[in-house]
Amino acid sequence: MNRAAIVAGAKEAIQRGSKSFRAASSLFDERTRERAWLLYCWCRYCDDVADGQHFGFGSGERGSVVLLRSRSRLAAEGQPGDGIAFQSLAQLTSECPLPTRLIEDHLEGFTLDEQEWRPRTEADLARYCYHVAGSVGCMMAIIMGVNDQDSETLDRAADLGIAFQLSNIARDIGEDAANGRSYLPADWLAEAGIEPSNIMAPEHRSALATMTARLVSMAKHYEASARLGVDTLPFRSRLAVLTALRIYGAIGRRVAALGADAWDQRVTIGKMRKLSFLLPSFVEAMIGGLRPRDRSGPIPGRFGKAGPRT
Numbered sequence: 001m002n003r004a005a006i007v008a009g010a011k012e013a014i015q016r017g018s019k020s021f022r023a024a025s026s027l028f029d030e031r032t033r034e035r036a037w038l039l040y041c042w043c044r045y046c047d048d049v050a051d052g053q054h055f056g057f058g059s060g061e062r063g064s065v066v067l068l069r070s071r072s073r074l075a076a077e078g079q080p081g082d083g084i085a086f087q088s089l090a091q092l093t094s095e096c097p098l099p100t101r102l103i104e105d106h107l108e109g110f111t112l113d114e115q116e117w118r119p120r121t122e123a124d125l126a127r128y129c130y131h132v133a134g135s136v137g138c139m140m141a142i143i144m145g146v147n148d149q150d151s152e153t154l155d156r157a158a159d160l161g162i163a164f165q166l167s168n169i170a171r172d173i174g175e176d177a178a179n180g181r182s183y184l185p186a187d188w189l190a191e192a193g194i195e196p197s198n199i200m201a202p203e204h205r206s207a208l209a210t211m212t213a214r215l216v217s218m219a220k221h222y223e224a225s226a227r228l229g230v231d232t233l234p235f236r237s238r239l240a241v242l243t244a245l246r247i248y249g250a251i252g253r254r255v256a257a258l259g260a261d262a263w264d265q266r267v268t269i270g271k272m273r274k275l276s277f278l279l280p281s282f283v284e285a286m287i288g289g290l291r292p293r294d295r296s297g298p299i300p301g302r303f304g305k306a307g308p309r310t
Helices: 003-017 019-025 030-051 065-076 084-095 100-114 122-143 151-171 173-178 186-192 202-230 235-261 271-276 278-290
Strands: none
Touching (some): 019 030, 019 235, 030 065, 030 084, 030 100, 030 122, 065 100, 122 151, 122 202, 151 202, 151 235, 235 271, 235 278, 271 278
8 A cells, every 4th residue: 555545544543543642633733633633543553452442333254463563563664465454554664763662661551451450559550541541642742843853852752641641541440440450540449349240230339439630630630731841842732732731621521520420421532622722722832832841840740761760
């Protein structure tokens, strides 16, 4: 397949798989947007194989993460074989070399799921979120022009992905439970007297709402840290990232606002609401381009260049 065909396939994947990421990616310049689609296509496929799903839906037989690792390594070396996902990764890495450590870090999240790993503490949860989403934030930062040796900005990019994933976890508690998974820390569940195998029992809804508020509070903390790195990006990338922050943040806060009713239906953010985030994001992106770059301040977790660490 030539580049145009690969990009078209990646575009189709994001159109089918993520309304929120698709909306934010439309704000990038053309080259960055297409590379974001290429990265998304590979990530989406890996996620679907690991979960036994199709574009994030359904519940079928889960695939081999070992095979995903092998094929991803070959694709990154320029040997993608068949399949749009691996051709997308090969095309992306040929244009914008991604550190192997970040590709491996992302795949490690699927290995944890395959091993039926569960977080025991809040720190465990943050490390898991780094693998499945923070590593993607780092790769996106490199696609947007960040030097892969700029560990400070990569740390902030990792925080961005972690914030997104925490909102996703809050939204998907019921769906995950139906698939035999839970990403709520075991010590949180123990405090509430909830057995991991019985999370969605009606009598636990109030306690789950409290835990959701904790997840959203964590997400806000990581959002604040991520914002400290946004000013290092080009204007259109700043605009896209800030819009995405608002979209994913709105998902988490909507779940928290619904309380015990949050999992009766899948929480989404409508098109008009997403469009409403453009103006404040535009203003914030403009201001960020004018002010001196301040990279000081507390960082809740340091996960970027060297991988997850405390």
